Amino acid sequence: MYILKNALKNLIRNKGRNAAILIIATLTLTVVTVSFSIQTLSSLAISHYKDSFGVQATLETNWEKIDKEHPPEQTVNEDGSITMEQNFGFIMPDAEEYANYADSQYVKQALYQASCAIYSDSLKQVDDNLQQGEEIIDLGDMTKDELMKFYMVSTDEELAEILGGREELEKVIDTKANSVGSLIGFTDLPLLNEFAAQQRKLEQGIFPQNLNECIVSNVFAEKNDLKPGDTISVSGPSKSLDKKEVTLTVVGIYGDYFNEATAATFGTSYGDIFTTYDTLMNTGFHYIDLTDAVFILKDADSVGAFEQELRAKGLNKYLSLVCSTEEYENNTKPLKNLSHIAEIFTILASTIGTAVLLFISFINVRERKYEIGVLRSMGMKKSNIAKGMICELLVMMLAAFAVSVLIGFVLVKPVASTLLDDPANVTISLPAISIAFSAGLAFALSIVSSSCAVLVVMRHEPMKILSERN
Amino acid sequence: MELLRLDQVSYCYEKAEKNVLNNITCSFESGRLYCIKGSSGAGKSTLLSLIAGLDVPTSGNIFYEGTDITKMNRDDYRAGKIGVIFQSYNLLQNATAAENIMLSVNISGKRIGIDEVCILLSQVGIEQEKAKRKVLKLSGGEQQRVAIARAIAGGTPILAADEPTGNLDAENETAVMDIFKKLAHDMGKCVIVVTHSQNAASYADEILYLKDGGLAHENK
Numbered sequence: 195m196y197i198l199k200n201a202l203k204n205l206i207r208n209k210g211r212n213a214a215i216l217i218i219a220t221l222t223l224t225v226v227t228v229s230f231s232i233q234t235l236s237s238l239a240i241s242h243y244k245d246s247f248g249v250q251a252t253l254e255t256n257w258e259k260i261d262k263e264h265p266p267e268q269t270v271n272e273d274g275s276i277t278m279e280q281n282f283g284f285i286m287p288d289a290e291e292y293a294n295y296a297d298s299q300y301v302k303q304a305l306y307q308a309s310c311a312i313y314s315d316s317l318k319q320v321d322d323n324l325q326q327g328e329e330i331i332d333l334g335d336m337t338k339d340e341l342m343k344f345y346m347v348s349t350d351e352e353l354a355e356i357l358g359g360r361e362e363l364e365k366v367i368d369t370k371a372n373s374v375g376s377l378i379g380f381t382d383l384p385l386l387n388e389f390a391a392q393q394r395k396l397e398q399g400i401f402p403q404n405l406n407e408c409i410v411s412n413v414f415a416e417k418n419d420l421k422p423g424d425t426i427s428v429s430g431p432s433k434s435l436d437k438k439e440v441t442l443t444v445v446g447i448y449g450d451y452f453n454e455a456t457a458a459t460f461g462t463s464y465g466d467i468f469t470t471y472d473t474l475m476n477t478g479f480h481y482i483d484l485t486d487a488v489f490i491l492k493d494a495d496s497v498g499a500f501e502q503e504l505r506a507k508g509l510n511k512y513l514s515l516v517c518s519t520e521e522y523e524n525n526t527k528p529l530k531n532l533s534h535i536a537e538i539f540t541i542l543a544s545t546i547g548t549a550v551l552l553f554i555s556f557i558n559v560r561e562r563k564y565e566i567g568v569l570r571s572m573g574m575k576k577s578n579i580a581k582g583m584i585c586e587l588l589v590m591m592l593a594a595f596a597v598s599v600l601i602g603f604v605l606v607k608p609v610a611s612t613l614l615d616d617p618a619n620v621t622i623s624l625p626a627i628s629i630a631f632s633a634g635l636a637f638a639l640s641i642v643s644s645s646c647a648v649l650v651v652m653r654h655e656p657m658k659i660l661s662e663r664n
Numbered sequence: 665m666e667l668l669r670l671d672q673v674s675y676c677y678e679k680a681e682k683n684v685l686n687n688i689t690c691s692f693e694s695g696r697l698y699c700i701k702g703s704s705g706a707g708k709s710t711l712l713s714l715i716a717g718l719d720v721p722t723s724g725n726i727f728y729e730g731t732d733i734t735k736m737n738r739d740d741y742r743a744g745k746i747g748v749i750f751q752s753y754n755l756l757q758n759a760t761a762a763e764n765i766m767l768s769v770n771i772s773g774k775r776i777g778i779d780e781v782c783i784l785l786s787q788v789g790i791e792q793e794k795a796k797r798k799v800l801k802l803s804g805g806e807q808q809r810v811a812i813a814r815a816i817a818g819g820t821p822i823l824a825a826d827e828p829t830g831n832l833d834a835e836n837e838t839a840v841m842d843i844f845k846k847l848a849h850d851m852g853k854c855v856i857v858v859t860h861s862q863n864a865a866s867y868a869d870e871i872l873y874l875k876d877g878g879l880a881h882e883n884k
Contacts, residue, residue, distance in 0.1 A: 196770035207758035568754045571718055573743025574771045657718040660754060 197578055201585035211558055216590050218554060219639060222547025223591075223598035223632050224605075226540055231606045231628040232613060233536035236529045238625075243525055248302045248490040251497065251517035253287065253295075253509070260284075260512050284510040289475065292487045294507060300491050300500040305382040306471050307486035310479050311373035312428040314439070319374050320417050320464040337371050338363070365481060369431050375414065375465020377428065378485075379474025386468070388452045398422055399446030402469050405476065409446035413464035420444050428467075430479025440477045442469060494519040494526075532613055548639055555587070555643035570656035580645065587640035595636040599629055667821060667854045668692040668715065673724035674877075675710055684710050686877030687724065694821065697848040697855045699865040701882065702874030708858040709751060709826050711874065715856065716748045716824050717741045743772040747815030749825035753807045755799045761785060761810045762795045765817045772818045781817070787843065788813045789836060804831040812840060816847065823847060823855045829864050841867040 205212055287295070289308065296304035336344065338353070347353050354363040380386055383401065388394040394411075399422035402408050410420060420426065424444045430436025450464055474482065491500060494517075501515040509515075559566070569579055602624050668691065675685040684707040692698055692715075702708045713719050714726060717738045725732045733741050742748075755764050762781045769776040782792045788809040799807055808831045815823055823844070829837040845867050847853040857864060865871055871882040 196767065200767060200770075203759070203763070564754075565756055568756055569767075569771070570739075571716070571742065571748060571750075571754060572768045572771050573739045573741070575739045578771075655719050657713045660718075660750075 197582045198585055201582045204586055215554055216594055218550050219591055219594035220597045222543060223594050223636055224601045225543040226635055227598050227602040227628050227632040228605050229536045229539040230631050231625055233533050234625040234627055235610050236533040240526050240529045249494045249517050249519055249522050251489045251491055251515050253513045254516045256512050256514045284512040289484050295504055298503055300496040301489050302492045303490040305488040307380045308474055308482050308484045309376045309378040310482040311431040312375055312377045313370045314374050314428045317374045318417050320414050338366050368433050370433050375467055377474055378466055378468050379471040381471040393452035395449045396446050397449045402445055405473050406442050407445045408442040408467050408469040409448055410444055410467050411450040411464045412447055415447045422446055432480040435480045494522045544635055551639055551643045567656050567660035584644045587644045591636040591640040595633055598632060665694050666691045667694045669727040671725045673721045676722045683877050688879045690879055692854050694854050695848055695852045696869045697845055699868035699871045700858045700874060706874045708874050712824050712826050712858050716746050745820055746822040746824055747818050747820040749811045749815045749828045751826040753811040755807055755811055757800045760796050760798055765814045768814045769817050784813045784817055823853055825857045827859055829861055
């Protein structure tokens with residue numbers, strides 16, 4: 195107890211020297227606290243960016259590779275047709291394969307969009323097509339006879355050759371006539387380009403979130419006298435397989451400005467009915483086309499590893515994983531640089547602060563050699579003298595730590611707001627880890643500076659210390 | 665009763681060619697006042713620092729109650745067995761007179777209150793008001809007396825003093841030597857005083873003379 199009492203008294207007795215130590219320690223700890231906070235906050239901002247956006251990757255055809263490696267001479271079917279696989283050496287993965295690819299540690303989320311034509315006896319058509327306008331051609335909605343007429347062929351074989359095989363012809367033959375529109379299933383709003391571009395806007399109700407919910411266009415709603423809460427029944431495109439109807443609840447109506455702008459050139463798609471991806475896949479309809487698939491990767495650095503995994507899972511060699519890391523890099527690079535600079539600053543401030551404190555402590559102990567000699571001559575144990583000196587430094591470091599944390603609280607917000615491009619992404623406050631780091635450094639500084647200095651003096655006999663002083 | 669015995673004690677300073685103390689053998693008993701005399705540089709203070717356990721002999725042994733002090737914990741020996749009054753006082757300059765005494769007592773594992781300290785200081789001629797003054801602000805003579813009070817306060821069986829009256833006038837010298845005499849004769853302490861003063865030496869029960877590294881008894 196007397197050691198602690200004496201240590202506390204010594205703080206006052208040697209106030210000049212202690213004030214210098216206190217100022218340097220406070221400055222060091224403040225700089226370290228703030229720079230470590232900046233480092234932590236920029237890392238948090240990067241992590242927040244990763245969590246929010248990730249890196250988008252898609253599977254795309256590597257035409258260059260196909261040109262180089264895939265021989266122009268392919269197997270031709272009996273009917274003279276060539277399938278896509280025969281022609282180019284690959285077919286695009288279906289929904290099941292995509293789901294398998296997305297089941298990966300590197301994938302944060304997989305976004306899909308798929309569609310299929312829908313039919314209904316109770317709903318009226320709203321879109322222009324070949325039947326209603328001579329100049330507007332929609333091959334996807336034509337019957338076999340219409341296609342034969344369009345391609346000016348007279349036999350099934352000739353049409354099959356043009357369509358890419360017997361299978362495609364069978365599909366055309368099996369497809370019902372006069373669809374009322376398309377049922378489009380999506381996993382995520384950003385995939386709906388027209389909505390993102392404000393060409394289509396939700397005007398009533400909500401976007402579909404649950405199974406069997408959908409939104410329809412204002413034109414479609416008007417023509418069919420629909421409002422949110424009403425239900426519609428639709429069936430799939432296959433004459434032979436899609437005989438059952440599925441009932442969907444209209445939960446919203448969107449205004450379609452996209453079709454107004456493009457109708458004259460491409461026809462209209464007022465019949466686009468949007469639903470969730472799961473709803474579409476659960477309908478059991480046939481001839482569903484996966485129109486868009488995007489993998490959101492956790493990290494830009496995992497692109498290579500993910501592609502390797504896809505190859506191992508059987509991804510065709512003519513398909514490549516393409517991702518745009520440019521945006522990711524543009525957004526995270528300044529933060530990474532800031533984090534790196536803050537890290538260097540933290541290390542420098544810690545090192546310089548420790549060195550200066552060590553030096554001052556050494557001078558301090560040299561100046562207190564006489565005091566140590568006196569205490570030793572009175573029989574005070576070396577360990578007790580060390581304890582006393584450590585106590586003094588601990589108390590000073592505790593004070594310096596408290597002051598530095600207070601200053602840190604005040605400084606971190608304006609400094610971080612200035613340095614971080616978009617501080618709204620992270621909550622700016624003094625991170626707990628910075629406080630812990632500062633406390634650890636304060637403790638280490640007091641132990642290292644006191645122990646090191648004490649060891650220098652403790653090597654000598656008290657008489658020697660006193661005689662040197664005297 | 666023999667309390668302290670020096671057996672063939674020699675001491676040589678680092679890088680010195682000659683021993684400053686040479687095969688010194690002598691013993692000190694409880695209840696007696698010893699004076700060690702000798703010319704300047706004869707090794708009196710060195711001998712006292714070896715007795716006080718502040719340094720170790722180059723050769724030979726010092727026994728306290730039969731135990732070699734180099735085999736003992738010398739911190740405990742200094743704290744509990746011997747009180748030292750240094751020629752240059754060796755007080756904590758930034759601490760008060762009272763704090764110096766209290767700290768010394770605390771180191772020996774005992775406790776002392778401020779009132780006891782003030783009584784002790786008044787016995788050596790330091791008024792209560794000066795007890796709470798920083799040592800730095802006391803005169804040389806006053807510091808000398810604070811150092812004496814500090815050595816006495818621990819209640820150690822041996823008291824070693826290096827020129828304790830060097831900065832005192834005749835009156836105070838007499839007062840201090842009276843205290844030493846009382847400590848030796850009434851309280852059974854072994855008091856060893858290094859001095860040049862003939863007056864101080866006159867109080868001794870035994871006078872030892874240090875010359876050419878050897879110790880001789882001097883007739884009173």
